[in-house]
Amino acid sequence: MKAQMKDPCRSYSLSGLNSWKVGGSADFFCQPENKEEIFYYLQWAKKQNVPVTFLGGGTNVLISDSGVEGLVIGLQKLNTFKEWEENGRLCISALAGVSKARIMQIFLRHKLPPALFLCGLPGDVGGGVVMNAGVGQDISPKEFKDIVDWVKVIREDKLILIHHEGIQWEYRSSKGWSPGLIYEVGMSWPIDPSQDVPERLKEMALKRTQSQPLQSASCGSVFKNPSTGEKSGALIEQCGLKEYQIGQACISKKHANFIVNMGGATAMDIHRLIQHVQKTVKEKFNILLEPEVKHIGRWNQN
Numbered sequence: 001m002k003a004q005m006k007d008p009c010r011s012y013s014l015s016g017l018n019s020w021k022v023g024g025s026a027d028f029f030c031q032p033e034n035k036e037e038i039f040y041y042l043q044w045a046k047k048q049n050v051p052v053t054f055l056g057g058g059t060n061v062l063i064s065d066s067g068v069e070g071l072v073i074g075l076q077k078l079n080t081f082k083e084w085e086e087n088g089r090l091c092i093s094a095l096a097g098v099s100k101a102r103i104m105q106i107f108l109r110h111k112l113p114p115a116l117f118l119c120g121l122p123g124d125v126g127g128g129v130v131m132n133a134g135v136g137q138d139i140s141p142k143e144f145k146d147i148v149d150w151v152k153v154i155r156e157d158k159l160i161l162i163h164h165e166g167i168q169w170e171y172r173s174s175k176g177w178s179p180g181l182i183y184e185v186g187m188s189w190p191i192d193p194s195q196d197v198p199e200r201l202k203e204m205a206l207k208r209t210q211s212q213p214l215q216s217a218s219c220g221s222v223f224k225n226p227s228t229g230e231k232s233g234a235l236i237e238q239c240g241l242k243e244y245q246i247g248q249a250c251i252s253k254k255h256a257n258f259i260v261n262m263g264g265a266t267a268m269d270i271h272r273l274i275q276h277v278q279k280t281v282k283e284k285f286n287i288l289l290e291p292e293v294k295h296i297g298r299w300n301q302n
């Protein structure tokens with residue numbers, strides 16, 4: 001007999017589910033473990049006539065202090081994956097909530113180069129595709145676009161297979177799969193081991209530790225680099241904004257494109273700091289920095 005599906009829980013705090021450690025509660029929250037449960041919760045939200053928001057690792061979102069309207073579907077329990085070899089390639093399929101670190105370990109065990117760009121990338125596989133997450137360094141592969149073969153997307157009551165070519169891959173975003181939930185991701189790379197992968201991985205990890213404030217709560221780089229070639233961090237630094245603080249939100253001394261939570265920051269502190277940086281950089285360089293982080297929840301009421 002099929003187990004009875006539970007309704008989502010009410011008023012669930014999201015501050016523990018994002019890397020800035022801020023934000024209010026979801027009106028309703030659930031953590032499905034398989035696609036049947038996702039279909040059930042999507043149907044539930046439709047019946048209640050409430051909006052749905054997806055939350056992966058929460059490492060690229062700014063959640064409003066006033067919380068999130070409707071149903072938040074947390075993807076953390078979609079955490080199974082498979083690996084196999086086919087036509088000389090290492091293939092991995094992973095549900096959306098599998099961490100990038102887990103995928104990195106698989107490639108590292110085979111001494112394959114995708115381990116390098118995945119090294120130190122927080123969050124989950126689904127969020128990695130949404131953001132086309134990657135590194136700025138000139139390495140191959142360098143972002144999700146380079147390793148993803150297909151995604152399976154849940155759209156209303158359907159599971160849709162979309163191949164790599166059907167996705168428009170852009171700098172820190174992807175299109176062509178939405179609307180919907182990225183449920184499963186298929187990745188592969190030729191089995192051509194490089195003995196120096198473990199050593200290079202250590203160097204990449206060290207570089208991150210030296211250049212990023214990894215001890216503090218943050219969302220990584222807040223702004224995308226402008227298309228004109230400048231680095232957002234350098235522009236912010238040249239405005240003298242390192243260590244500039246609003247409430248308990250502060251521009252990192254180590255990396256000017258990081259905003260860190262000094263302990264008791266609110267989402268609004270961070271939001272105001274983002275706006276201040278945009279205004280200051282626009283005035284000095286006539287460049288409007290575009291946030292990489294996604295605002296989630298009731299921002300229009302603030």
Ligand SMILES: Cc1cc2nc3c(=O)[nH]c(=O)nc-3n(C[C@H](O)[C@H](O)[C@H](O)COP(=O)(O)OP(=O)(O)OC[C@H]3O[C@@H](n4cnc5c(N)ncnc54)[C@H](O)[C@@H]3O)c2cc1C
Pocket residue numbers: 019053054055056057058059060061075096120121122123124125126127128129130131132133134135172180181182183212214218219220221294
């Ligand atoms: C210390 C630190 C360092 C970082 N360094 C880098 C870096 O070097 N390069 C880089 O690219 N990023 C970096 N990031 C940012 C972040 O880790 C990536 O953008 C990551 O891919 C986000 O994944 P996530 O699972 O946390 O997504 P979330 O933050 O949970 O979600 C991001 C967006 O995707 C949506 N979403 C999430 N999962 C799904 C899904 N399965 N289906 C549909 N929509 C979904 C959410 O609604 C949201 O809009 C860093 C972050 C931190 C904290």
